Amino acid sequence: MTSVTSTSLQELIGDADPRALAAAGLACLDRCLPLLAPDGADALRPVWAAVARGDGVAWGDAMAKAQVELESTAGPGAAAAPAALVRGMLTGAPADWTEAPLRAWALDCSAAALGAHAHLDATGDGPLHAGELRRQQAVLDSAAHGPTGLRRARELSTEGGRVLRAVVSRRARTA
Template sequence: MTSVTSTSLQELIDRADERGLAAAGLACLDRCLPLLAPERADVLRPVWAAVARGDGDVWAEAVGKARVELAGVGDEETDAGGVVTMVRAMLHGVPAEWAEGPLREWAGRCSGIALAVHRLYDATEAGPLHAGELRRQQAVLEAAAHGPTGLRRARDLSTEGGRVLRAVVSRRARTA
C-alpha cells in the first residue's frame, strides 16, 4: 500500500474536475455530518444525486434544500473541540455555483476541516483515525475521477468513514 501524504492529496484536488471536487467536499461533509446532526444521515442524498448528474441547477437546488433541512442543528454548548463549528463551516461553505473555482476552494477547505476533526479524536497527532481519513480522501478523489460510475464507490467510502468516526466518538463518550 502506498503512503498517502497531504501533498499527494493536494495534487489530486488540483487535478480534479467539477464532479470530483464536488464529490471530495461532499464526502468530507458526509463523513463528519453525524457529529452535527446524527439523526439526519440521509439529508445529503439529493446532493450526491446532483453530483452524479453534474448539473449546476440541480446542484444549487439540492444544496439549498440541505442547508434549510440542517439549519440550526448541532449543540454548540457541548461543542467539544469546536467540532460542531467546524462541520457547520463545511456545510455553510458549500458553493451554490457548480464551477471549478468555488468547488476547488470548498473541497480544499473541507479536506482540511475533516482531517482536523479526525485528528481531534485520535490519541496521537499522526494516529490511525487521521491516517484513515487521509487515505479515504485520496480514494474518493480517485474514484470520482472515473465519472458518475466512480461516485458509488466514493459514497461507500464516505459511509464507511462516517461509521468509523461515529464509533470512535461513541467509544470516547462511554469512557469519559
C-alpha cells in the same frame, strides 16, 4: 501501498474536474456529519444525486436545503471544535457549480476533515487521521472515473461516517 500525504491530496484536488471536486468536498462533509448532526445523513442524498447527474442547478438547490435541514438538527455536541469544522464545511459549500469555488471548497473540506479526525485521535496524527487521508485519496481516485466512481465514493463516505460515529459513541460512553 503508497503513502498518502496532504500534499498529494492537494495535487489530486488540483487536477480534479468539477464533479470530482463536488464529490470530494461532499464526501468529507458526509463522513464528518456525525459530529454535527448524528442523524443527518439523509439530508445529503439529494446533493449526492445532483453530483451524480453533474447538475449544477440541482446541486445549488439541494445543498441549500441540506444546509437548512442540518443546521436545524445539529446535535448537542455541535459547539465542540470538530463540530465547528463540520459546520464550516456545510456553510462553506458553494451554490455555484463552477470549478474555482468547488476547488476551494474541496480543499477546505479536506483540511477540515483531517483536522476533525486529528482532534479526535488520541495521538493527533494517529489511525483516525491516517484513515481519513486514505479515504480522501480513494474518493478522489474513484470520482475521477465519473458517475460510475461515485458509488464507491459514497461507500467510502458511509464507511468513514460509521467509524467516526463509533468513536464519538465510545467517547460519550466513557465520559
